[in-house]
Amino acid sequence: MLPVVPDRALTELGRTEGGPETLGLLVRDQHTRRLLLLRAVLDEVAAADPTVCSAAARDRLGEDWALLEEADRMEPPVRPAAWADESGAAPAAAYGGSPAPTPPAGTGVGPPLSPVRALVLHPFVGPWARHCLRGLRREPGPRTEREARELGRDLAHFGALAAVAAVRAGVSFAVRLTARDGVLTLPSLGALHTAAPGDAPVDVVHRRQSLTLRQRGAKDVVVHLQSGGIGAWSEAAAWTPAHALPGLLPGSGPVPLDDLDPYRTARGGPRHHELSGPVTLDDAERKRWLQSWSGIASVLRLGGEHRLTEAVALLRCLVPLSAPPGSTPGGRTTGSCSGTRREAFGAVLSSTPAGATTFAATLVHELQHTKLAALSDMLTLHHAGAGARYFAPWRPDPRPYDGLLQGAYSHLALADFFQRSALATTHPARRDAAWAQHARYREQVGAVLPSLVGSGDLTAQGRRFVDQMVAVYERLADHPAPRGQAARAQAYVRASRALWTQRHAPGE
Numbered sequence: 001m002l003p004v005v006p007d008r009a010l011t012e013l014g015r016t017e018g019g020p021e022t023l024g025l026l027v028r029d030q031h032t033r034r035l036l037l038l039r040a041v042l043d044e045v046a047a048a049d050p051t052v053c054s055a056a057a058r059d060r061l062g063e064d065w066a067l068l069e070e071a072d073r074m075e076p077p078v079r080p081a082a083w084a085d086e087s088g089a090a091p092a093a094a095y096g097g098s099p100a101p102t103p104p105a106g107t108g109v110g111p112p113l114s115p116v117r118a119l120v121l122h123p124f125v126g127p128w129a130r131h132c133l134r135g136l137r138r139e140p141g142p143r144t145e146r147e148a149r150e151l152g153r154d155l156a157h158f159g160a161l162a163a164v165a166a167v168r169a170g171v172s173f174a175v176r177l178t179a180r181d182g183v184l185t186l187p188s189l190g191a192l193h194t195a196a197p198g199d200a201p202v203d204v205v206h207r208r209q210s211l212t213l214r215q216r217g218a219k220d221v222v223v224h225l226q227s228g229g230i231g232a233w234s235e236a237a238a239w240t241p242a243h244a245l246p247g248l249l250p251g252s253g254p255v256p257l258d259d260l261d262p263y264r265t266a267r268g269g270p271r272h273h274e275l276s277g278p279v280t281l282d283d284a285e286r287k288r289w290l291q292s293w294s295g296i297a298s299v300l301r302l303g304g305e306h307r308l309t310e311a312v313a314l315l316r317c318l319v320p321l322s323a324p325p326g327s328t329p330g331g332r333t334t335g336s337c338s339g340t341r342r343e344a345f346g347a348v349l350s351s352t353p354a355g356a357t358t359f360a361a362t363l364v365h366e367l368q369h370t371k372l373a374a375l376s377d378m379l380t381l382h383h384a385g386a387g388a389r390y391f392a393p394w395r396p397d398p399r400p401y402d403g404l405l406q407g408a409y410s411h412l413a414l415a416d417f418f419q420r421s422a423l424a425t426t427h428p429a430r431r432d433a434a435w436a437q438h439a440r441y442r443e444q445v446g447a448v449l450p451s452l453v454g455s456g457d458l459t460a461q462g463r464r465f466v467d468q469m470v471a472v473y474e475r476l477a478d479h480p481a482p483r484g485q486a487a488r489a490q491a492y493v494r495a496s497r498a499l500w501t502q503r504h505a506p507g508e
Contacts, residue, residue, distance in 0.1 A: 014468025316346030
């Protein structure tokens with residue numbers, strides 16, 4: 001049975017907005033789905049044929065689950081770092097910082113979750129669990145060496161998750177974990193580069209606010225934890241700490257800049273049409289991220305207070321990507337790329353942003369995908385098939401109806417964001433640039449709204465949702481862009497349509 005989505009929430013989301021209650025509704029539903037996903041992994045392991053999951057692997061998963069249960073019974077000393085609370089607010093404790101300050105009023109922050117409950121909402125628990133299920137649900141019988149290795153690695157990662165949850169809860173433990181390709185990742189804490197290559201055992205002992213990592217043929221690595229296990233540093237060169245950007249608001253927690261988690265992108269790299277692969281940042285690149293991030297809250301607020309609200313509520317981590325290869329006609333590089341993963345709720349993947357305005361627009365764009373994907377998990381907006389046949393001026397290829405809806409929704413939010421920014425800024429060059437962006441995005445949305453509205457595949461709730469999108473589009477006309485900006489935007493969309501028709505219409 002699908003959860004109930006109040007009319008007010010559907011209206012707010014259709015307008016590309018969403019107050020704390022509406023955003024909290026999305027987060028709570030995703031939290032529930034994560035719990036069910038974790039339960040599904042446990043059930044599949046229990047029922048798996050021995051040729052798929054060995055008795056030793058099943059027993060080990062039971063031991064890791066027992067550690068999770070012990071952690072869940074403990075009250076967390078402070079709000080867990082890097083994981084959001086159930087209300088939908090951002091985390092409230094820093095890596096390597098002091099205990100979390102009291103969150104500001106109006107952010108919707110509720111009481112902190114237990115370490116296990118917070119663990120469930122960590123973005124990359126979703127991809128990990130789904131990868132486990134794919135390996136467990138294959139037909140019984142002999143498996144290839146690669147298949148067995150992949151499933152073994154996936155199930156072993158559960159031990160690292162349990163260990164981190166126990167650290168957050170202040171539970172002492174001694175466990176043996178397995179490094180993957182010479183790296184043992186402890187999500188949100190950091191990663192150990194092992195002395196031996198390949199998959200190697202690492203004994204991990206947690207006592208009195210420190211971790212001791214032991215491996216054969218190497219000195220022990222001692223990792224020091226801040227109060228409540230927040231932050232992790234070591235003098236050993238083999239340890240790489242996790243990194244984060246400052247909180248968006250005073251009192252809100254940092255946003256993890258995660259270049260360590262093995263599940264941060266699809267296995268073997270992102271499969272999005274134009275995304276580059278993950279990258280490990282050096283100090284210079286981290287500084288560039290920080291420079292673009294600085295002042296981003298004021299840029300978001302300039303485009304509407306609700307843009308800052310949704311970023312605080314939904315953004316759980318950022319995943320750095322390498323600069324993209326050329327993906328435009330002629331082989332020119334686009335210079336940047338970004339994306340989301342439906343199974344990694346709250347994560348935004350992006351190449352290094354060029355500046356605060358570009359970074360803010362990326363968040364506005366990608367968080368609309370996050371909202372719409374979460375809403376689509378809760379209700380059915382349409383029954384359209386997956387056939388790609390619709391024109392979208394932001395893409396060279398035909399789009400399926402759902403892709404058209406996703407794109408129009410994010411572009412509508414950007415049109416609203418840049419219009420508000422243009423009306424609010426007094427800097428002439430920035431105002432002109434904002435109007436140019438607004439004009440192009442609004443014109444692009446206007447080109448596809450008839451296809452969205454005219455579809456007979458919309459459900460009643462989908463119809464109300466799209467009608468709200470139309471209302472926002474019409475409201476934007478109250479403050480039109482300068483004539484020259486509008487004319488250029490119209491010419492751009494006409495040229496895009498002509499080129500698309502030339503390429504694709506004959507084959508329809």
